[in-house]
Amino acid sequence: MTTRRKTAEEFRSHRWYGVDDVRAFGHRSRTKQMGFATEDWAGKPVIGIVNTWSEANSCHFHLRQRAEEIKRGIWQAGGFPIEMPAMSLGEVLMKPTTMMYRNFLAMETEELLRSNPIDAAVLLGGCDKNIPGMLMGAISMDIPAIVVPAGPMLRGNWRGKPLGSGSDVWKYWMELKAGGIQAADWDEMEGGIARSFGTCMVMGTAATMMSMAETLGFTLPGASSIPAADANHPRMASLTGRRIVEMAWEDLKPSDILTKKSFDNAIRALMALGGSTNGIIHLVALAGRAGIDLPMTRFDELARDTPLIANIRPSGQYLMEDFFYAGGLCAFLEKLRPLLHVDAKTVSGKTLGEDIAGAETYLHEVILDLDKALKADGALAVVKGNLAPDGAVIKPSAAEPRLHKHSGPALVFEDYNDMAARIDDPDLDVTADTVLVLKQAGPLGGPGMPEWGMLPIPQKLLKQGVRDMVRISDGRMSGTSYGACVLHVAPESHVGGPLALVKTGDIIELDVEKRTLNMLVGDEELATRRAAWTRKPVIYERGYGLLFTRHVQQADQGCDFDFLRANAGGKTPEPEIH
DSSP states (O other): OOOSOOOGGGSTTHHHHTSOSHHHHHHHHHHHHTTOOHHHHTTSOEEEEEEOOOTTOGGGTTHHHHHHHHHHHHHHTTOEEEEEEOOOOOTTTOSSOTHHHHHHHHHHHHHHHHHTTOSEEEEEEOSTTHHHHHHHHHHHHTSOEEEEEOOBOOOEEETTEEEOTTHHHHHHHHHHHHTSSOHHHHHHHHTTSOOSSSBOSSSSHHHHHHHHHHHHTOSOTTGGGSOTTSTHHHHHHHHHHHHHHHHHHHTOOHHHHOOHHHHHHHHHHHHHHTOOTHHHHHHHHHHHHHTOOOOHHHHHHHHTTOOBOBOBTTTSSBOHHHHHHHTHHHHHHHHTGGGSOTTOBOTTSSBHHHHHTTOOOSOTTTBOOGGGOSBSSOSOEEEEETTEEEEEEEOGGGSOGGGSEEEEEEEEESSHHHHHHHTTOTTOOOOTTOEEEEOSOSTTTTTSOOSOOSOOOOHHHHTTTOOOOOEEESSOOOTTOOSSEEBOOSSOGGGTOGGGGOOTTOEEEEETTTTEEEEOOOHHHHHHHHHHOOOOOOSOOSHHHHHHHHHBOOGGGTSOBTTTSGGGSSOOOOOOOO
16 A cells, blocks of 8 residues: 655645646635635645535435535545535436436546546445446546445335335336236335435445445445435545545555456455446446456356345345345455455555454344355356357346246347337237347447336236246346346447347247357348348437447447547646646
8 A cells, every 4th residue: 555645745736726826826816715715725635526416316315415524524634625516317317318428427527636626536426327437537537536425215115015216116017017006006105115315225236336336445444335314424424534635645546446356356246245237337347447357258257156145135135224234335245255355455545354354244134144145156147149249248136047048039129119119019929938129228229228128028918927038138227127137238239239130039048057148040041131231320410429429339348438448548638737
């Protein structure tokens, strides 16, 4: 770990505030315009708080207050805080998908930190794409950075039953369509499923990425598991404010923390948590920013001997509030210690092994021992074959085991609108053995790779008692979702991947154990289909949408922009202070 402490003159902010010229005069006088005095910043590190608070993001509704608590810690430790709002990626309201704007937030974070007199950063957020987006930007900027996770909301409740946001939405929506519950029941749930600020309280993408941030070494120990409404959460925020000031003096940067070992740790945790399939895309993108090669095959290698030990929905029974009471991520990682690189560095200034040492598990039905796992191997699997040459992802732990090996005829939907128009047609030619296939849901086809991968079960099958079937797409699904959904098929259909050539009636074979996904169509027939295939036009002709469609990479590469990966070119220069 870095031992030499910086001097005040070595801080980036010194170039703005510490020199004797007319530009520095302007910087100082305008800071005084806000009511600050010279002694508030002189000789101190300037800490940027990148805040994704927004009234369009209910999961972040408490972050305005958390920013004040972070500032309290920064002031206490002798730093100067500057709060900077950034685009808030609210999973519920933002369309067409927050995934389209993750790279926007990454760019904004990087440029906020570069263009302003910032010496170190606190990244404040939690809803699905916010943490990966901010971390991508901070990794590229490579100044000291630490994450304050938004934290999960409290358990939902309906008639005495605990509800999990997302997971139980899908469950009871199917029951409503099947006639198992009534409209009045559904309406009643609406007021009980999201009872406080904070992110989804199942192991969806938000909880997954908060846990990934901690496992990678970017939060204080235990920070990712604290419920947003718990008094421990604001205390953690202030502690983080104090710690980031020390990190600024230590010059402890993302490049000092991220290694192949830390990414292996994150993959192990992802599998053992039953984490979101989205975690794969985001970890690949983060590794790309750090200049670390992280192929899809690495996820599958580590999954095969990583047991699923977190009994949390959608793969398990409990919710994030229970996980916190059970000991949280520190207790979970302590259970996982034999499989981890415990010498990996973290923002605490210690190693991961030191951070989790002695953490106890209090609810053994929530965090299981390695030899009592829900599943002996990892929750996620990467499958390949002639339908997905560059890979696809499935979450076997959240699918009915009978579907892990399945063969059936395809029912193809050319795009989302085609699917929505036909899926509940009582005359739809579909059985429980049918494989539902959705095209045009990938990074370009969506656009933005929307969460359309959990294709709805046709209503006629719901009424027959069917609750799961094999579904294949080049899109994503919510981390709160479940089912035998094969996702992230690469290359996507929009660019002419084999998925584009599938026709209704083609036999598709899935074998999770063998990690294969194939369509039983001869090469000659596929060549004929390819010759007749035409690419659909991209819908954006201007603005960010045009930038996105020109530069976004495929799912197996993390869906980052090609010009933002670490190997895209030389380092961006520091701004000139003129």
